[in-house]
Amino acid sequence: MSLIDNLARLEATTTGRARPRATVRHRHLSERPLVFVPLTTAGEAGAPLGALIGTERTSPRLLTVPQPRDRDLRFAFLARLAEILLPYVESYEGDVEAAERTEADPETGKRVKVEVELCADAPQLIVPSRAGVEFVRLLGRSMRFRRTAEQDPDAPYPAPPRVPLLGRWLTHFGERSRVPGSSLLLAMTDLLSRHWATGQSSLEEQHLGALLAWIEAPEGVSGADAALRAELARDTDGQLLCPPAGPATDPAFDNQLLAPAIERYDRARTALAAAADGVEADGLLASLAAAEREIDALVESRTRPTWDAVWRGLDALCTLPEAPHAIDRWRGDRWSFTGHRDRVAAGEPPQPRVDDAVTAANKLGTREREQARLDAQEALDDPLVMAGRRLAGEAFAGEVTDVVMAYSEGRSPRPRPVVTVRTGDRPHLDAGVRVYRSLEGKPQAAQFVTYDADGGVVLRLLDKMGRAKEAEPGSVPEVGDRLCWTLFEHEQRGGPRLPDPEDTPWTHGGPPEGAVSVGAPGERPDPVTSEDLL
Missing domain, CATH: 2.40.30 (Elongation Factor Tu (Ef-tu); domain 3)
Incomplete structure (x- = not known):
């Protein structure tokens, strides 16, 4: 943190108002971002409870899981999520423009320029906080290797048709978010704390309501007091007036409201399954529907304040002019989106669970260069x-x-x-x-x-x-x-050329399984003999 940032924090603490850390907006904001406010079950990070999602501020789509421990209900939630998110992503795939890219000639090995397609724009996913980014990555990891009934008729728990594809895209969003300066997947708390300094710690700034309280504090009210109220104030029923930015829930909400509602849902579903005749089943079906509506209302009551807060954060960010270099970094995001679109269309397998040594080194080198490039460009723009x-x-x-x-x-x-x-x-x-x-x-x-x-x-x-x-x-x-x-360079140089994955040296795990040709000298270890054993 620079001296300017420390001075801004001290001034914010003294005046009770958030102070600007930038004069321009250093991240690109789409004209039609997809806002995603997830909610998870306490103690089970991979069990979604519900979400608000959509591109329209006034009409979000509510998704809920009445019983998060039920695998079929979780799959139904993921299928509905895919029905919303995948069409949004695919709406950017068809609009392309011609662009030049440098590639190695397969015959001569020389670097030549070739004309390729580049998507004219790319989707943008915005979540409330950094924990939401990790939840997106977790969802992607849990879905991209799932098998559908069409792919594997013998699969014991087949996933809905579009769920594995959703997992691949969420994994791509999550991996791209680790590249400094990328804007495909953004956390609103990180966006706001990058452009405004408050009197809070970086951990406290992960509460979106408290962070906005510093920025939007009315006259006569200290930002610290407004943030404290956003964090701790409760209604007469003991529930937080400003629920956390998710995906975690408040224990008081879990114990007093959510747990009894899920228990009523379970009882209604059990009674419906044991119904003796159709007349009795009709009455129990109405009770089950009422229990589902109650859980829907509870989930919406926890996610709607955060949904509104995300859009208020976008309003605040849009008051800043976009930095000149932000559009260049967005072009890199467009290249990334186009490349993943092409890999999916070509039928390539999902991203591996663990990268090989060469891929991991390339990712690390790219992130280091992009971090230095981002630091230089932000200084030149601001x-x-x-x-x-x-x-x-x-x-x-x-x-x-x-x-x-x-x-x-x-x-x-x-x-x-x-x-x-x-x-x-x-x-x-x-x-x-x-x-x-x-x-x-x-x-x-x-x-x-x-x-x-x-x-x-x-x-x-x-x-x-x-x-x-x-x-x-x-x-x-x-x-x-x-x-x-x-004293720092404005453009970052490329890193050293790394070997192909099949040429990975033994010091870094050797080539991937099946990548070594039979009989290649010096590539396979010597066979084990009796002299090698004690």
Whole structure:
């Protein structure tokens, strides 16, 4: 956490109001996001109790499981969830545009550009909190390997037809959420805490109601008092006025309301199964329907406040202009969505339970690069974020006081002008360190030379000045220009090339099962002999 963030938290604590941590919105928001507010049974993370889901603020779809321990009812819940979520996802698959991508030529191995399809937009799933993101991943893991009756007629508990496909998509959303800067699956608490600072800890900010209380606190009411009321205030029946953002439920709700309602449902279902004739069954069927409606009302009473809170959070975020680089990161999400769409259409198997060594290393390298890229882009897009980097000595801003044209040595001299920048910042500069500035959206590099007599920073420009002997107009700063230079790179380089999965060395688990060709020298271990045993 930067010094600017700490100062914002201290100011929020002093004034009782949330303070901005950003001047722009650093995440892309879809025009038609799908909001998903799940609820789970206490003590059973994989047993859904219900959910509110939809793209319309005023008309969410309510899904419930009257008896979460019943496998058939859970499958029915997942089937209804698939009926809502999969059409939403598939509505983005058909609208495509032409795009170029660099791929290896299968014959020569050289990198060439090929024209491929790219989805013009992608779906976006928004959940209340970070726990909701983990629940999405858990649901995906529990569903993607299920077998349907069509796939396996002998399966003891076949899943509804579209449930495995739903699991694959939820797994993709969950995996993509681990990539820094991705916006396919977002937690509203993380979005709000990224753009506003409060007087709470990061753990306390996972309560959506308390976080919004800081941001929306009315005049004359402290944010801390409003957040405390959101967390603890109860009605005359002992129920929370602002239920937690889920998917967990409040113990008082479980013990006083939910457990008796489920027990009444179980009794009604048991009595219906033991009915002696049709007349008696009709009366018991009405009792069962009433018990189901009671559970529906209870689930909606716990999820509707959180549903409204998510949309209020979207309203607050939409007051900020979108950061310039956010749309570039969204393009990466579109590539990810398009790739998974193509894998599903090609009939590839579901994502494995455990990644092989090469895939895991690629994922880790990608996330590290994307984190560095996100940090750099947020600083370039937002003066408030850049101020934190300047205070940390990772950037400096100042006025150009002198420009001396110089040239490189050699047969074809190139412009290497020396620029002096007067700054009040204290960057961590050593001889030969490279610094960067944004020139028409591209990073221009310079090398630190020395400090002048007045403490100004002397830099030598290195690139982005054209190939001619004279520098291109606008590529060299002029006296009086005020510039911001960073010690971090604006674009991240690719990592080292990793071997193919079938060439995984034995130090990392060896190649996957069945990937080694018979007789390949040096790939298989020596056979075990009697001398190997004590």
